[in-house]
Amino acid sequence: MARMVAERSDAIAPLAEVFREHGYEGASLALIGKATGLGKGSLYHFFPNGKEEMVRAVLGEIGQWFEDAVYSPLRNESDANGAIGAMLDATDQYFRSGRRVCLVGALAVANTRDLFAQAIRGYFVSWVDALQSALIRQGRDADQSRILAEEAVLAIQGAIVLSRALDDPAVFQRAIDQLRGRLVIENDASNNRGTIDDSSQNEGCLV
16 A cells, blocks of 8 residues: 655655665656555656656665764764664664665666766765774774775675575574674673664664
């Protein structure tokens, strides 16, 4: 059943799922209309530039959620271990233990990459930069931190693909657990998990 869409912002979550499931080229206006409950006229009222504007709106929402829930804490939290643990928890929930396609990653490897290059690059650069800053605050060398940050984001993206290909969420969970062991320095009895605002995670899961 299509969600009730009264404003442009209401359409973002169903649009995201259509593009995840069908890709940019495969997401026809018929499929988009069915998911949003909007006719062609209403779709173009909210998104005058069509599918390209829809995807840009979705990418904007995704980027903002990651900024609030992942990048900003990694950059700014005094407890770097907690921020990294929270990143891993948020990532696990956002990608539904590997069951959810990373739309940004999917666009990056499709022929739409150049069309959305700035948003795609910004998503990955921001993630790597923010994680590197947290790793440095742990006391690690800057070069080592950069390599670890890149490897972590690569491992997450690869785990999403492999988990979905094998239809086995345990693959993604093992990758998260392995990253926790590599990235979080054990210094207390907190079980290496960060504190996250559950409401932010639940909201973020919409896009």
